[in-house]
Amino acid sequence: MTGTLSQIFTLTAKDLRIEGRTRQSLALVLVLGVLVISVLGLGLGSQPAIATMGTPAILWVAYLFSGVLCFEKTMAIERHDGALAGLLLAPIDRGVIFASKLISNLILMLGVATVITFVGILFFNFDLSPAPGGFVLIIVISMIGFAAVGTLFAAMVSSTRLQGGMLAMVLFPIILPLVIASTQQMTAMFRDGVAPGGAGLAILGAFDAVFVVVSWLVFELVLEP
Amino acid sequence: MKSRALWTIYWLVVAATFAGAIVLVFNYTPNESTMGLIQKVFYFHLPIAICTFLCCFCNFVGSIGYLINRKRKWDDFAAAGAAVSVLLCTGVLLTGMLWARGAWGVWWTWSPRLTFSFMLWLLYVVYVLVRASIESSQKRAIVGAVYGLVAFLDVPLVYLSARLLPDIHPASIGLAPSMKLTLGLCFIPIVLATIGLVYANFRVNVARRQLAEANEQLNLQTETAAGGAL
Numbered sequence: 001m002t003g004t005l006s007q008i009f010t011l012t013a014k015d016l017r018i019e020g021r022t023r024q025s026l027a028l029v030l031v032l033g034v035l036v037i038s039v040l041g042l043g044l045g046s047q048p049a050i051a052t053m054g055t056p057a058i059l060w061v062a063y064l065f066s067g068v069l070c071f072e073k074t075m076a077i078e079r080h081d082g083a084l085a086g087l088l089l090a091p092i093d094r095g096v097i098f099a100s101k102l103i104s105n106l107i108l109m110l111g112v113a114t115v116i117t118f119v120g121i122l123f124f125n126f127d128l129s130p131a132p133g134g135f136v137l138i139i140v141i142s143m144i145g146f147a148a149v150g151t152l153f154a155a156m157v158s159s160t161r162l163q164g165g166m167l168a169m170v171l172f173p174i175i176l177p178l179v180i181a182s183t184q185q186m187t188a189m190f191r192d193g194v195a196p197g198g199a200g201l202a203i204l205g206a207f208d209a210v211f212v213v214v215s216w217l218v219f220e221l222v223l224e225p
Numbered sequence: 226m227k228s229r230a231l232w233t234i235y236w237l238v239v240a241a242t243f244a245g246a247i248v249l250v251f252n253y254t255p256n257e258s259t260m261g262l263i264q265k266v267f268y269f270h271l272p273i274a275i276c277t278f279l280c281c282f283c284n285f286v287g288s289i290g291y292l293i294n295r296k297r298k299w300d301d302f303a304a305a306g307a308a309v310s311v312l313l314c315t316g317v318l319l320t321g322m323l324w325a326r327g328a329w330g331v332w333w334t335w336s337p338r339l340t341f342s343f344m345l346w347l348l349y350v351v352y353v354l355v356r357a358s359i360e361s362s363q364k365r366a367i368v369g370a371v372y373g374l375v376a377f378l379d380v381p382l383v384y385l386s387a388r389l390l391p392d393i394h395p396a397s398i399g400l401a402p403s404m405k406l407t408l409g410l411c412f413i414p415i416v417l418a419t420i421g422l423v424y425a426n427f428r429v430n431v432a433r434r435q436l437a438e439a440n441e442q443l444n445l446q447t448e449t450a451a452g453g454a455l
Contacts, residue, residue, distance in 0.1 A: 149375065156371055160364040162355075170355055170372055173347040174379050177386035180340075184389040203386050210378055218371055221292060 007092050011100030016107065018077055025073030026108060033066035033116040041123045055126040056186035060179050062116045063109075067146055068168045070108050071154035074101060079158065084223070094220030098151065102212070105147040113139055131189040134196040138189075138204065142182045145207040149174055152215035156222040178207055235421060243414035246407070254407045263327025268408050270320040272415040273313050274342070279416075280310030281349065281377060283423055288373030291366055297434055300366040303373050305426035307352045309419060314346040341387040348376045348383070362437065 019026055040058045078084035087097060117139070121128055128135055150171060157167045185200040250268050257264035287303025290296070321339060322332050333339065352372055359365040400408065 152371070152375070156368055160359065160361075160368055162359065162368070166355065166358070169351055173344065173351050174375055176344050176347075177379065177382040180386040181389060184386075199385070200389055203382060203389075206385075207382050210382070211375070214375060214378060218292070218374065222367060222371055 004093070004096060007096045008099045008103065011087075011092075011097065012103045012107075015074060015077065015100065015104035019074075019104075019108065025070060026111070028073065029066045029070045029108070029112050030115055032069055033062045033112060034119050036062040036065050037116065037119050037123060053187065053191065055120055055124045056183045056190075058124065059117060059120045060183060062120065063113055063143075063146070064172065064175065064179075065168070066112050066116065067109055067150055068171060070112060071105055071147075071150035071171075072157070072167055074105055074108065075151075075154040075158040088223065094223060095216055097223070098155075098216050098219035101155070102147055102151045102215075105151050106143060109143050109147055110140065113143060127190075130193060131195070134189045135186070138182050138185050138196055138201075141201070141204045141208060142178050145178050145204065145211050146175055148208065148212045148215045152211075152219055152222070155219060159222055159224040177203060181207075235417075239414055239417045239421060242410075242417065246411045246414050249407045249410055254404055255401065257404075261327075263324060266320045266324045266327075268404075268411040269415065270317065270324060271408065272412045273316045273320065275412075276415055276419040277310050277313040277317055277345065279419060280306045280313060280423060281345070281380060282306070284310060284349070284352070284373045285377035288370040288377070291370040292374065297362075297366065298431065300369060301430035301434060302427050303369060304356060304430050305423050307349050307356075307369075307373065308426050309422045311346065311349045311353055312422070313419065314342060314349065317342050318346060335390055337387040337390050340390060341384050344383045344387065345380065348379065352376060362434065 037058065040061065044054065044058075078087060088094075120126060150167075153167055153170050153174075157170070181200045181203040185196050185204075188194040188200070189196055246268070250265050254265070254268070256262060283306030284303045285306075287299045287301075287306055290299030291303060318339075321342060325334065325339070326332050352369065355372065356365050356369050359368060
């Protein structure tokens, strides 16, 4: 058990170290997220109606596009110099590779989401004060499911060398329940002042549970150097 | 030859029961008191919706089967299920939109069941499109199987999340006995047509794959023969 944990830790640290030294993907992903927000901001203007009702949806659009780019990039690291072949030859369980990729994707996405959220709040005068804790809770739970499915499909798209854009295509329809449940929760929190919970939160939790397990099980089937 | 005759008879039966169902819907069943004529679309809407789920389930079974034993026949079956489910789901959306226009005066609203049908349609349209864009048949099979598995597990979550949206759909409809009978009889042609379509699609997929494999074999043989001649 400790062996597995240390393997996961080593692999995650490797991914994050590469990211820390090159800062390639994070910069790209952040700029893309901010661009999406500004395009929507310029299109919609900052009317008060958008501030409460529209901001969660706008943030989600930015999360989705940056997420796709982020998952693609973290998997692309393994394409260089036959890194994936080395990883597959290493005496570790394929599930460990999935777990480490999931964790590094999750850490990166949480960082990206923090920046994007601040930009969104700034541009749209979104008032986070009614339920800051609830907001963070919903986003963190959503990101786990998003990263799980994203990690699986990024590996699949990368292993089969599908052309660009395919990841967004396969990821978006699968991720829709997360988007609906979390935006509905946000509307309830910020417009009606209801605490997060009930069916919406249960769906987010169920999504995480189902897709972390399924992606973990299926991951080794799609991984090819 | 015999199977061809059987096949023709099968589709003739489907056509006959379908014609019978239409006659029943318009001549035997009374008009619904508040919605009127447009409610008749319901007799086809519900069976098509249920058959859509059956096809999604076929896709799921095929995907799981392929992931477990890697036999191409499973993949052919999964692809057939998805293709027919897209067709039927389009039918659900179109009949649903007609009904919505008649009953609520709008073609579209983001009510839970409409949203759900639309998201289901998106899920399987993407399946069909992604498959079509992959050239290698082995990669197509594995991508299809993984996506099919994830998509089917996503369906209940899509349904539950869509239910969070505000609803104007009838929760349950009280039906007169004659309406129930018609609805039950309308299931027959639609279920039969669904089975026929999935089967036909499956056979076409199998034949297409066998043709591609035979072509590959032939190319390989010509290449080796040419190599030997040199």
